[in-house]
Amino acid sequence: MNKLRPYAYADDADLISWSAAGDRRAFDQIVVRHGPFALRVASRLASDYLTAEDIVQEAMVRAWSRSADFDPRRARFTTWLYRIVVNLCIDHRRRVRPEPMPDYLDPPDPAISADERLVRGEQHAVLAQALKNLPVRQRAAMTLVYDEGLSGAETARILGLSTKAVERLLARARATLRERLKAESWQET
């Protein structure tokens, strides 16, 4: 009977319902469909890519084992799955000690103009490091809204917060990034 199921065309609610009955092909379709998003988000929140892959794998296994608990009347499947992924990333970041600041964040060489540094990608390095050093909830909010294009309301549902709380996280994150870039001779105005 399972061979006839239209996995590629089925919606998430059907796939997870079939998964709850033990249909592994249905769950594999969920992994194919949502794995790329999960890997992108986790790679931005975890300390390295291999850790991100481990986190997403764990999230997927949890989703499989809890698939019978998913209630489509209470939440969208993506919200439910992404919340598992993001929560695991947050847990992981809280367990891992922050990395020491790299050497290239020492005061910039005044002999090199800001434009030259920009060309060399130093601004990228500064910004990338500043993003990485953000508190994990701020980083998660930035990733979901700015990198993945989710709305503030969707992000709030994934993080289990109010929309206003998400906006506060975003505003704090942006303020930190502005300060970090200003310190590296980047002028806002």
Place this chain on the structure above:
Amino acid sequence: MLSLRRFKWLADSYGADLQRWPQEERDDALALLGGSLEARELLAQARRLDEALEANARYDSPHRQVGRQAALDRLRSGVEARIAAAEPRSAGWGSGWKMEAIGRLLQPDFSWVGVATGGGLAIAAGLLIGGFYASAPPPASDALLSMLEPAPIHLLTE
């Protein structure tokens, strides 16, 4: 009507791209932008950081795209292996083929009823007949011996 304070809050949070702003506030934001120099300046300031973030994302994406399919393949095989290894459901009640087998048993398929009924009737008849003979008193031993004796001559000649 959107206040300038709320406009600043939204710009600080979502940046200069109004597509990221809450949908229900975009029209008001556009209206405010049309009439407020301060609002336009706030958005211009927010755009500076947006541009840096976009440049960062562009710089970053080629690195992230390398091996993306390979990463997804690893994820699929890893998840499959862990599910198979754990097997709390596959080895038990949740397994697909077992659930189907159970489902088939519960489906209203009565093709087996005729065979079962015939077999049951045959067994019941056997028990009944067997019980009848078992309950009859055994013949007396003298009567049994007399049955084995040859018949008297006069009876044979009649």
